[in-house]
Amino acid sequence: MLIGIIAAAVLAAAGLVLWRWKRGRRAPAPRSAKVVPLRAARRRQRSRPGPAAGEQARPCSLCRERSARLSFYIDESGRTIGVCKACRSKAEARELDRL
Numbered sequence: 001m002l003i004g005i006i007a008a009a010v011l012a013a014a015g016l017v018l019w020r021w022k023r024g025r026r027a028p029a030p031r032s033a034k035v036v037p038l039r040a041a042r043r044r045q046r047s048r049p050g051p052a053a054g055e056q057a058r059p060c061s062l063c064r065e066r067s068a069r070l071s072f073y074i075d076e077s078g079r080t081i082g083v084c085k086a087c088r089s090k091a092e093a094r095e096l097d098r099l
């Protein structure tokens with residue numbers, strides 16, 4: 001009788017641990033898989049020249065000089081880069097696509 005109760009308690013505890021472990025493992029995977037690319041996609045769509053909402057001057061990707069107005073280009077490796085006024089000619093010389 002006592003063994004039966006202990007066995008039931010152990011089973012319940014094991015089941016609870018397994019259930020928590022499964023939930024804990026399952027939860028972060030879809031979150032990181034879905035949210036990150038969605039954010040990246042949104043950022044890609046929105047990263048156009050113009051006043052960014054509440055953002056301060058950002059550094060130029062080429063000379064690191066902070067500039068309130070950056071022009072955005074896609075570089076050779078497909079990344080979006082912000083280019084200050086002075087470096088715009090460099091980006092144009094590299095024939096980068098402007099966003």
Ligand SMILES: [Zn+2]
Pocket residue numbers: 060061062063064065083084085086087
């Ligand atoms: Zn620059």
